[in-house]
Amino acid sequence: RAKSGGRGRYRFFSAGMNEAMEARRTLELDLRRAVALKQFEMVYQPQFDLEHNTLVGFEALLRWNHPVRGLVSPGEFVPLAEEIGLITSIGEWTLRTACREAAGWPREVSIAVNVSAMQFRSDASLLATVRSVLDATGLKPSRLELEITEGVLLNDTDRTLEILHALKALGVRISMDDFGTGYSSLSYLRRFPFDKIKIDQSFVSGSEDAHAVAIVRAVAALGASLGMRTTAEGIETHQQLARMRAEGCSEVQGYLTGRPMSAAAAAGILLEPAGPDDSPALHLASQK
Ligand code: C2E
Ligand code: MG
Ligand code: MG
Ligand code: MG
Numbered sequence: 001r002a003k004s005g006g007r008g009r010y011r012f013f014s015a016g017m018n019e020a021m022e023a024r025r026t027l028e029l030d031l032r033r034a035v036a037l038k039q040f041e042m043v044y045q046p047q048f049d050l051e052h053n054t055l056v057g058f059e060a061l062l063r064w065n066h067p068v069r070g071l072v073s074p075g076e077f078v079p080l081a082e083e084i085g086l087i088t089s090i091g092e093w094t095l096r097t098a099c100r101e102a103a104g105w106p107r108e109v110s111i112a113v114n115v116s117a118m119q120f121r122s123d124a125s126l127l128a129t130v131r132s133v134l135d136a137t138g139l140k141p142s143r144l145e146l147e148i149t150e151g152v153l154l155n156d157t158d159r160t161l162e163i164l165h166a167l168k169a170l171g172v173r174i175s176m177d178d179f180g181t182g183y184s185s186l187s188y189l190r191r192f193p194f195d196k197i198k199i200d201q202s203f204v205s206g207s208e209d210a211h212a213v214a215i216v217r218a219v220a221a222l223g224a225s226l227g228m229r230t231t232a233e234g235i236e237t238h239q240q241l242a243r244m245r246a247e248g249c250s251e252v253q254g255y256l257t258g259r260p261m262s263a264a265a266a267a268g269i270l271l272e273p274a275g276p277d278d279s280p281a282l283h284l285a286s287q288k
Contacts, residue, residue: 028084030066031077035093039065042097044266046258047112047231050245055269057110057145059253060098061260062090082118091119092129099137099144101263107270110143112175117151120160127166134170141171147198148174150182157191164192175231179219189226196251197223201234204244204254213243220248 034040044058064072081087095113102111120126134141146167153160164174175196179185180203189197199219206212216232223230232244235254244252258269 027080031081031084031086034064035089039067040090040093041065042094042101043260043262045253045260046269047251047253048257049251050249055109056251057112058102058266059112059147060094062094078116082116085122087116087119088122091115095129096133096137099133099139102143103137103139105267105270108140108143109270110145111139112145112147114147114177115152117149117154120148120152120163121155127163130167130172131170145173145175145196147177149177150185150188153188154183161192180215189222194228196229196231198231198233199249204232204234204240205236213247216244216249217247224248
């Protein structure tokens with residue numbers, strides 16, 4: 001369709017750009033209404049301890065059920081929410097919903113909530129928000145884990161460290177998410193006592209690759225000597241699970257051991273005593 005001439009090409013690209021801007025504008029308007037229209041929900045992915053082969057917690061993951069587009073991935077709308085200043089209210093909704101739902105579960109497992117870098121930077125009252133949510137939902141602070149990425153620590157470092165320390169003083173635990181994909185990871189581990197390091201999926205799925213395995217091994221050892229737990233993210237195969245266990249990771253999370261599920265389904269699997277024959281915990285035990 002594009003003409004080879006300069007003007008034709010210009011018009012072609014310009015039309016494409018208008019379309020993209022229009023689509024973005026529509027998505028933005030939809031996102032602004034999504035909370036009020038109750039289009040968000042949280043799903044929960046189980047996390048297993050590899051030493052005892054037990055379910056120890058869930059990560060809360062945000063889902064947007066768009067009436068026309070269907071399920072929109074957080075990878076797509078969280079950056080947009082950050083850009084248009086909606087992340088603070090969406091983030092508060094997320095935290096409140098995850099804590100309320102987890103507080104109603106039949107076992108006191110941990111609940112991990114993602115906090116984006118922008119949320120940290122723009123929500124002056126993040127600490128107050130966490131306090132008020134814990135208060136209102138009755139969730140024990142020790143059950144709450146906040147997952148932050150390296151991006152959180154890039155700016156305003158002193159203020160950020162202050163907030164992180166205050167959160168820890170409340171009894172909340174802090175995890176470093178997607179470890180190894182950002183910048184200066186090692187200096188951050190030195191400056192702040194994270195409770196957990198989540199090893200990014202890219203190192204886990206590369207478990208055929210000697211370099212990826214060497215990195216997992218080194219991070220697991222680093223975590224152990226710093227007194228931090230290590231979680232291997234995105235486990236999809238038995239082979240990856242066996243690898244992560246052999247390399248000394250403390251926990252796993254991934255489609256193999258459990259897909260993200262509704263709060264009701266999470267409550268359901270927490271009721272299973274030892275687990276039925278197909279329970280992921282048994283899966284884990286048989287691999288030992
Ligand atoms: P993340 O925190 O690293 O979350 C893990 C992502 O990996 C989730 O994608 C999860 O569904 C996916 N995953 C888990 N196991 C597997 C596996 O075995 N294989 C594969 N291929 N993927 C797996 P999701 O839910 O699409 O979330 C993507 C990212 O969006 C998250 O990465 C997190 O950074 C962000 N996010 C999700 N929920 C929230 C939220 O409530 N608030 C904020 N601020 N960010 C969120
Ligand atoms: Mg996470
Ligand atoms: Mg992650
Ligand atoms: Mg990620």
